Each structure stands twice: as C-alpha cells, then as structure tokens.
Amino acid sequence: xxxxxxxxxxxxxxxxxxxxxxxxxxxxxxxxxxxxxxxxxxxxxxxxxxxxxxxxxxxxxxxxxxxxxxxxxxxxxxxxxxxxxxxxxxxxxxxxxxxxxxxxxxxxxxxxxxxxxxxxxxxxxxxxxxxxxxxxxxxxxxxxxxxxxxxxxxxxxxxxxxxxxxxxxxxxxxxxxxxxxxxxxxxxxxxxxxxxxxxxxxxxxxxxxxxxxxxxxxxxxxxxxxxxxxxxxxxxxxxxxxxxxxxxxxxxxxxxxxxxxxxxxxxxxxxxxxxxxxxxxxxxxxxxxxxxxxxxxxxxxxxxxxxxxxxxxxxxxxxxxxxxxxxxxxxxxxxxxxxxxxxxxxxxxxxxxxxxxxxxxxxxxxxxxxxxxxxxxxx
Numbered sequence: 001x002x003x004x005x006x007x008x009x010x011x012x013x014x015x016x017x018x019x020x021x022x023x024x025x026x027x028x029x030x031x032x033x034x035x036x037x038x039x040x041x042x043x044x045x046x047x048x049x050x051x052x053x054x055x056x057x058x059x060x061x062x063x064x065x066x067x068x069x070x071x072x073x074x075x076x077x078x079x080x081x082x083x084x085x086x087x088x089x090x091x092x093x094x095x096x097x098x099x100x101x102x103x104x105x106x107x108x109x110x111x112x113x114x115x116x117x118x119x120x121x122x123x124x125x126x127x128x129x130x131x132x133x134x135x136x137x138x139x140x141x142x143x144x145x146x147x148x149x150x151x152x153x154x155x156x157x158x159x160x161x162x163x164x165x166x167x168x169x170x171x172x173x174x175x176x177x178x179x180x181x182x183x184x185x186x187x188x189x190x191x192x193x194x195x196x197x198x199x200x201x202x203x204x205x206x207x208x209x210x211x212x213x214x215x216x217x218x219x220x221x222x223x224x225x226x227x228x229x230x231x232x233x234x235x236x237x238x239x240x241x242x243x244x245x246x247x248x249x250x251x252x253x254x255x256x257x258x259x260x261x262x263x264x265x266x267x268x269x270x271x272x273x274x275x276x277x278x279x280x281x282x283x284x285x286x287x288x289x290x291x292x293x294x295x296x297x298x299x300x301x302x303x304x305x306x307x308x309x310x311x312x313x314x315x316x317x318x319x320x321x322x323x324x325x326x327x328x329x330x331x332x333x334x335x336x337x338x339x340x341x342x343x344x345x346x347x348x349x350x351x352x353x354x355x356x357x358x359x360x361x362x363x364x365x366x367x368x369x370x371x372x373x374x375x376x377x378x379x
Contacts, residue, residue: 010100017096018089025088029081106135110142122150170203209338212268216345221262225373228257228266228301229292235270236290243278247285248305250274254292257299258373261350266370269346270301272339273366277305280364298352298369307363315356315364319344343368 106128113126125146128139174196181192215221236250243250259266270290277288286306293300319340340356343366347354352370359365 010097010104013100013103014093014096017099018092021092021096022085022089025085029085032077106139110135110139113142113146117146117149122146122153167203167206170199170206173199206338209342213338213342213345216265216342216349219349221265221349223260224263226259226261226263226266228259228270228299228370229254231263231267232270232274232290232292232301234267235274238271239274239278242275243288246278246281247283248278248281248288249286250278250288250290252290254290255294257292257294257301257370259299259350259370260373261370262346265346265349269343269368270303272343273301273303273368276339277303277364277366281305281307282362294372295369297372299372300370301368302365304359304365305363306359306361309362310358310364312358315358318356318364319354340366 109126109128113124116124125143126139127143128136130136177192177195177199181189232254233252236252240250274288274290278286281288288306289302289304291302293302344354347368347370350370352368355367355369357365357367
C-alpha cells in the first residue's frame with residue numbers, strides 16, 4: 001500500500017513530551033501568579049526614599065521600609081520565568097528525543113525483522129532481551145510466528161518433493177511398460193493392460209488423496225452435527241469384507257459421540273484409521289478394536305490393532321506424508337503413504353488432537369479427540 005510520507009513516531013513522541021512538560025511549567029507559573037502575585041497591590045503608598053538612594057526590591061531604608069509593589073515583583077519574576085521556560089523547552093526536546101529513541105528501539109528491531117520476513121527469510125529471530133513488556137510480548141509472538149512459518153514452509157517443501165516423487169513413480173512405470181510393448185509387438189497385451197490399470201489406479205488414488213489432504217488443510221467444508229460412533233460403524237461395515245480377506249477380526253464398542261464438522265471428512269478419518277489397522281496387522285488372526293468415548297469437553301475415537309512391536313521413534317514419523325512403517329505393510333495394499341497424514345490434517349481442521357501410541361504387545365493405538373457438541377456440553 002502506497003502511503004504519503006508523514007512525521008515519524010519518534011518526533012511526535014518528542015513533541016508530545018515537550019508539550020506536556022511546557023504545559024506543566026506554564027501551569028506552575030500560573031499557580032504562582034494566582035496565589036502570590038495577585039495578592040500584591042499594584043501600588044503601595046510609603047514614604048519616598050532619601051535623595052540619591054536607588055530604589056529596588058526588598059530595599060530597606062532606616063525607619064522607612066520599602067515594600068515592592070506588583071510591578072517590582074513582575075520585573076524581577078518575568079525575565080527569570082521566561083528564561084526558565086526557554087531552558088525547560090530545550091531540555092524537554094532533547095530529553096524527549098533521546099527517551100523516544102530508547103523506547104522505540106525494540107520497535108525498529110521488529111520492523112527490520114518484518115522486512116526480512118517479507119523478503120523470504122524465515123530463519124532469523126528477534127530474541128528481544130529484557131523483562132516482559134508490550135514490545136517484548138510482540139517480539140516473542142513474532143518469533144513464534146516465524147518458527148511456525150519456517151516449520152510449515154519446510155513441511156510444504158518436503159511434501160512437494162515427496163509428492164513429486166510419488167507421482168513420478170507410476171508415470172515412469174507406465175512409460176516403461178509402453179516402451180516395452182512398442183519394442184515387442186508380439187507381447188501379450190492383456191497382461192500389459194492389467195499392469196497399466198494397476199499403475200493408473202495407484203496414480204488416481206494418490207491424486208485423490210492429495211486433493212483430500214489439500215481440502216482438509218484449507219478447511220473448505222460445511223460444518224454439521226456428526227455422530228462419531230455412526231461414522232466409525234459405517235467405516236467398519238464398509239471394510240469388513242476387506243478385513244475378512246486378510247484374516248482380521250474387527251470389534252466395535254462405545255457411546256454416542258456427538259461433534260460438529262464435516263461428515264464426509266470424519267467418515268474418511270474413521271475409514272483411514274480402520275484401513276490402516278487392517279493393513280498393518282499380523283499375517284494371521286489379527287484384531288482391530290474400534291471404540292468411541294465421551295469426555296467432559298471432547299469425544300474420542302480410538303482404533304487399536306495387533307501387529308509387530310513399534311518403537312516410539314518410528315511411531316512419531318507415521319503421521320508424516322509418504323511415511324510407511326517398515327515391515328508392517330502388506331505388499332498388496334501398501335497404500336499411498338497419506339492415510340495418517342490425511343487423518344492428522346482432518347483432525348487439525350476440526351480443532352482436535354491426534355495421538356499415536358505403540359502397544360506393549362505389538363501394534364498401534366490411534367486416538368482422535370474432537371470437541372464435544374456444545375448442546376451436549378451443557379447437559
């Protein structure tokens with residue numbers, strides 16, 4: 001935004017300090033005038049001084065005291081008051097300029113940091129020293145914002161690189177298959193079509209997952225009342241044949257868990273969690289537990305599954321995009337590596353929390369906490 005040049009804040013503060021100090025001085029002189037000089041009569045009739053004696057304030061003549069009148073006091077008071085006001089003005093301007101510069105020094109550091117941020121630098125910090133005050137709270141808040149922006153920027157760059165790599169893989173496979181088919185005209189086209197279909201399906205799934213992830217982060221959805229237990233039940237029924245195919249048993253339990261959000265996105269959350277629990281499970285006789293719960297201010301969805309033992313370090317990375325637990329994935333349903341990343345984005349868009357905890361006996365426990373519907377909170 002283009003703005004016309006104006007007076008600096010430092011100069012305005014200096015003039016404000018000087019004006020206030022001058023006003024105080026004038027008021028002080030006015031008090032002296034009102035309570036002192038106004039009670040001095042304009043003329044005082046006394047015996048004239050002896051010939052040759054100079055008249056002056058507070059001059060005494062033997063047996064004939066001289067009492068100064070108002071004009072005498074004005075002659076003695078006004079020049080000194082004017083000189084004092086002149087000195088007070090110069091002192092207030094100089095002191096106000098120095099004081100305003102000292103007070104605005106933190107603001108200049110914040111302004112410089114803002115300019116660096118506008119030019120694309122996110123690694124610097126203000127780190128303003130001293131005790132807490134308004135400027136330091138502003139600087140600390142700005143540093144926290146820079147840290148979040150830097151982390152978000154790094155995450156976006158990492159996500160873009162991973163997404164490019166994941167999208168390039170099916171395209172490269174497709175190109176290779178087409179090259180082989182062109183160089184070998186007698187090759188069975190049925191097998192080629194089947195492989196191309198699988199590769200194309202994976203590319204479509206990845207693209208839809210990226211679009212869903214973008215939609216969740218943008219929070220472009222209509223909020224409505226949603227029963228989290230019904231969403232979990234619907235996801236479980238949909239994936240039941242898939243679980244039977246992998247020899248996994250699903251057990252559901254819980255209470256009515258009312259919240260506010262997007263039914264489609266919360267259903268996608270439950271579906272991703274249950275699907276992830278089925279895929280990353282024991283080769284045989286695995287189990288998945290799906291439960292919902294109600295707390296004083298939140299509702300919860302917990303999905304647990306049996307499986308190999310996980311370390312806390314590995315568990316902490318599973319919510320990152322395109323991260324898969326090594327040795328836990330069935331080869332035929334590896335997914336696109338965005339299941340838990342999508343869940344995290346959806347939960348954050350609904351002002352909730354996502355917690356991943358490795359089970360002591362093996363497997364993973366995933367807990368989603370969302371705000372309870374206000375009408376249920378009041379009960």
